Amino acid sequence: MTREECAALDAADPLKHFRDEFALPDGMIYLTGNSLGAMPKSAPERISAAVNDEWANRLVGGWNSARWYNQPTDLGDGIAPLIGAGPGQVVVGDSTSVVIYKAMAAAARLRPDRRVIVSDLSNFPTDRYVVEGLVKGLGGGYEIRDIGDLGTALGDDVAAVLLSQVDYRTGARRDMAAVTAQVHAAGAIMVWDLCHSVGAFPVDVGDADFALGCTYKYVNGGPGSPAFLYVAPRHQADAENVLSGWYGHAEPFAFEPHFRPAEGVRRFAVSTPHVLSGVALSAALEMWKRVDLHAVRAKSVALTSLFIDLVEAGGDRGLTLASPRDPDERGSQVSFLHPDGYPVMRALIDRGVHGDYRAPSLLRFGFAPLYLRYVDVWDAAALIGEVLDKELWRDERYAQRLAVT
Numbered sequence: 066m067t068r069e070e071c072a073a074l075d076a077a078d079p080l081k082h083f084r085d086e087f088a089l090p091d092g093m094i095y096l097t098g099n100s101l102g103a104m105p106k107s108a109p110e111r112i113s114a115a116v117n118d119e120w121a122n123r124l125v126g127g128w129n130s131a132r133w134y135n136q137p138t139d140l141g142d143g144i145a146p147l148i149g150a151g152p153g154q155v156v157v158g159d160s161t162s163v164v165i166y167k168a169m170a171a172a173a174r175l176r177p178d179r180r181v182i183v184s185d186l187s188n189f190p191t192d193r194y195v196v197e198g199l200v201k202g203l204g205g206g207y208e209i210r211d212i213g214d215l216g217t218a219l220g221d222d223v224a225a226v227l228l229s230q231v232d233y234r235t236g237a238r239r240d241m242a243a244v245t246a247q248v249h250a251a252g253a254i255m256v257w258d259l260c261h262s263v264g265a266f267p268v269d270v271g272d273a274d275f276a277l278g279c280t281y282k283y284v285n286g287g288p289g290s291p292a293f294l295y296v297a298p299r300h301q302a303d304a305e306n307v308l309s310g311w312y313g314h315a316e317p318f319a320f321e322p323h324f325r326p327a328e329g330v331r332r333f334a335v336s337t338p339h340v341l342s343g344v345a346l347s348a349a350l351e352m353w354k355r356v357d358l359h360a361v362r363a364k365s366v367a368l369t370s371l372f373i374d375l376v377e378a379g380g381d382r383g384l385t386l387a388s389p390r391d392p393d394e395r396g397s398q399v400s401f402l403h404p405d406g407y408p409v410m411r412a413l414i415d416r417g418v419h420g421d422y423r424a425p426s427l428l429r430f431g432f433a434p435l436y437l438r439y440v441d442v443w444d445a446a447a448l449i450g451e452v453l454d455k456e457l458w459r460d461e462r463y464a465q466r467l468a469v470t
């Protein structure tokens with residue numbers, strides 16, 4: 066495909082107008098929306114209003130009049146359509162790791178006679194670390210079993226399974242409905258991590274028991290924006306929040322001596338929301354109300370497939386595709402292996418192509434269809450070719466490791 070053909074695809078793109086709603090530095094091809102999404106231009110205005118009007122003028126009255134107190138469920142209702150959930154099924158707050166803890170503890174309690182939690186050694190480390198900490202805290206002989214082959218890992222001793230729908234390294238995508246059915250057939254609780262799914266394509270929580278994720282990647286909620294937790298309606302009366310803070314109480318302002326859970330998903334709220342982060346997220350969610358998620362998926366498949374084709378058209382440059390070739394099996398990310406992945410990525414970033422690197426040799430490129438153009442993909446592939454063909458990455462500046470890769 067030529068650059069002109071890419072420009073024609075951009076002109077016909079039904080999502081093209083959304084790009085103007087994001088702040089993107091000139092000359093930057095941002096392929097890291099799978100780590101931190103771009104900033105909606107409405108976010109600074111929203112935050113400024115929250116600070117200069119709501120905080121400055123209303124002070125403590127803001128909890129009522131600006132609905133700060135309702136943020137956990139208001140934002141939850143904003144996330145719900147992105148994951149195929151309904152109102153009253155999602156609560157927003159805390160960080161992803163904390164939400165994983167709450168969900169897995171609640172899942173284990175729903176199956177009190179079982180002592181195994183199935184985790185995935187290839188999942189993002191915090192998911193595994195949190196399960197390790199939870200199992201230590203639970204006592205009572207709990208064990209963690211690596212998923213390996215799911216069919217083999219499942220047995221009548223498995224209380225809960227935690228998996229990511231999309232693999233953070235390869236972008237490989239699991240069939241949520243099929244896996245959930247398999248886990249339920251074994252009598253276990255299914256918990257999905259949707260960090261790399263939400264906002265990348267239409268998600269359907271379906272029969273899942275719990276689902277969670279961050280909002281700072283494809284949702285574009287901003288650095289450190291709060292996480293979300295979906296609790297299936299059938300569990301809302303019985304599921305327990307081990308972090309039983311006052312925001313999950315039935316009547317926080319009754320100041321009762323003991324915890325009494327709220328009805329519904331609100332019982333999974335813990336404490337005072339990070340209001341300004343929630344406000345930034347609300348700016349992104351306003352935009353999502355106007356987005357057709359099926360158009361997002363169609364463009365994501367087109368962008369990722371085009372990227373693979375253009376990069377591979379340059380011949381063997383030491384790159385090996387690490388993502389599934391079949392678009393049905395991947396999320397909105399493409400990864401390549403390269404033995405000198407770190408300096409290669411640094412050289413690309415220096416030339417405006419922002420992907421990221423995951424040790425020991427993975428180059429990751431995320432494709433956020435709301436703000437990426439086909440010409441960006443063409444330009445990125447051309448620059449990757451130049452960096453590799455001319456070995457521009459062989460520069461000692463690119464060898465120095467930064468704290469965050």
Ligand SMILES: Cc1ncc(COP(=O)(O)O)c(C=O)c1O
Binds near residue numbers: 160233
């Ligand atoms: C699958 C997955 N889970 C969790 C996290 C992050 O957890 P937290 O928001 O608590 O830092 C990430 C990325 O940072 C992730 O990719």
Ligand SMILES: Nc1c(O)cccc1C(=O)C[C@H](N)C(=O)O
Binds near residue numbers: 099100101189233469
């Ligand atoms: N959450 C991050 C952070 O606090 C610092 C740097 C990167 C991140 C990320 O989101 C990384 C991302 N989850 C990943 O897939 O690697």
